[in-house]
Amino acid sequence: MSELVGNVLVGQSGGPTSVINASVAGIVSEALNHECVEEIYGTLNGVLGILNEDFIDLADESQQQIRALRHTPGAALGTCRYKLKSQQDFERVLEVFKAHNIRYFFYIGGNDSQDTADKISKLAQNQEYELRVIGVPKTIDNDLPGTDHCPGYASAIKYIATTVREVACDSESMGQGDLVSIIEVMGRSAGWLAAGASLAKRRDHPHDPPHIILLPEVPLNREKILEDIQRVLKREKFCSIVVAEGLVDEDGNYFAAEAQTDAFGHAQLGGSGDALSDLIGANLPGIKVRVAKPGLMQRAAAHSASKIDADEAALAGKAAVEAAIDGETDKMVTLLRGEGDTYTCETGLSPLSEIANGVKKLPADWINEDGVSMNFQFLRYAQPLVQDEVEVPYENGVPTFARLSKVRVDKQLAPYVSA
């Protein structure tokens, strides 16, 4: 393998996580170790920044700021949900890469982002432009195939489990057999996040909150859930429920869609938590319901991040650079769990095309027969991932995060006008 000399480009794409910037830090720190890397650029807002040549010089950032990326939420380079549309878009990407001698492209993202990276890589191969493209996994949804888990997921469920346990303390102390507390978590098509709430239970305490977890994988039976709630209220004097936003009913329709109007005829924004609150209100008179909807909080709560997760996100970035320098391309870094009793994690590589077109589902046999709780297989999977806490520096009582100086790289081309 001949040494490929040129510049690195790093991009972030899709919804951020608490640790997506740790992967940037891992890439930058590792890239600096290799003499074949001349410049280290970041693209602002993913592929949008490539189309518009909005690059910043990451080597120009202070080491302090690069280190601070390890505990900074959001996507420090900016992200996007823009999908490259046309052949013209892809041609532009390559034109920009050539203009800036980009030879190493690291794209941190989920399925769609890896698909984009794959297409860029293939176009470069067709045009015989030597480019090494390595994807870095990122998603709180934990749905990428080929990897044991995805950076970002563990911090999200650590936060969710913490929140569920804390709110349960509150609800338990308020409850007189009449209080249902609902936390609506993200997860449109898979229950990975909702399932993570089960980490709030102490080991061997199946009756600990959350008492009911409503997963997108288990269609909601309205009679059964009302019975379940009543049984929990009788036993525990309060009921802690975690519901995924993507909960469906037995007809396969989103449960949230029903919350278009409430009992008073007022327009309601669709939320599965609010819909469940309405269902309870309409059927269980005298029961109080409190709904919390953390929304973006659950993927931004860096102050509560898992250290394992942040370290692995950085490791994935480092591994991406090492692989590219070694001549690999058109692959995504994966996380591989060791076989032993003690949790260990190594990185591997998987073809981008396989990542782009696959989805990792929550295994059905990790859900208990009751349909509303997770069994030991899930706990064995998830528990090692949330261990240890990231030390976030505080200033004036609030966490402080990285602020990149974002020194712009000179543009080489005329502005892009898409067809």
Added chain:
Amino acid sequence: MSELVGNVLVGQSGGPTSVINASVAGIVSEALNHECVEEIYGTLNGVLGILNEDFIDLADESQQQIRALRHTPGAALGTCRYKLKSQQDFERVLEVFKAHNIRYFFYIGGNDSQDTADKISKLAQNQEYELRVIGVPKTIDNDLPGTDHCPGYASAIKYIATTVREVACDSESMGQGDLVSIIEVMGRSAGWLAAGASLAKRRDHPHDPPHIILLPEVPLNREKILEDIQRVLKREKFCSIVVAEGLVDEDGNYFAAEAQTDAFGHAQLGGSGDALSDLIGANLPGIKVRVAKPGLMQRAAAHSASKIDADEAALAGKAAVEAAIDGETDKMVTLLRGEGDTYTCETGLSPLSEIANGVKKLPADWINEDGVSMNFQFLRYAQPLVQDEVEVPYENGVPTFARLSKVRVDKQLAPYVSA
């Protein structure tokens, strides 16, 4: 002052805070220092536990658990929103106190709870039953008069400011001039909590998020808010809004519809965030809106509590015991801020009747002229309160909290049947 020998009763009332249990810890630890205190009981679920003689022996709890109360959210003794209704209720309270030789009653709560404590105290005086009643302030609403601030408030705004800053990192990285991120916080009639979000701004960075704070004190002008949002979107490429649940419009109506009222006749609100999202959706086409509603999370987030707050909550409990032993009664402990540049805090006492009937408003001149941000006077007030972090122990990646063994005290009376 002759020494009053007898038993202590501690109760918690109203909505919990992250640090309400620190006050219990302060009371128990201090009460143990005084020989005139024979037993230390806790009443389960506030006045409900008194009516039903549901007492636990707090001296029987391990020191480990009492210490763990300092970082445990919820009300470890249970709380209630039950309001003593009749003369019969009050007579029963005194009957129970006499049966258990309760001579010191410490009630941790907000306005309504202090009102209850006041009435119990006055009835005891009328009946010439020697009883010392000291209230301990508690409320995230920060609306008790006579005290510089209320234990629980600082931890809530520390959490809110942290959350606003984190979510802003996320929204900023997603924003292309088209993203509005709304966080709806508690605050029925006062903007203390929403105002606290301003701590997310760095000093001398007025354009930092949150860009718009909508307080109950400033009626919503629909045209102005839409203009404000568009201006921020143009300048910052995203817009971070914090809205209090009790926001009213210019006609004085709640911006979010009233749903129900609680036992004290307070409106249970929710949905100002969704209502604002609707307003934006109807008037600013192409703008994406994300709403987060932390709900109970903001008063239960012990993992993010202010150390100053937790320490002061414990201090207030300790001061309550000292005052009662000294012969004080019918007072609430207050927190008094020192005059100097460096923040200091001492305790004082204020008559319960003044607490019960007063409300501390957010000073109008702490709000900037723009109506959507706070000035230096608020920051000077709030910033010292959120300093330092409580060290919460984690086990298996999730914070661990106190679990009281709750050894019951034998009942002395026949069950209570209210008229």
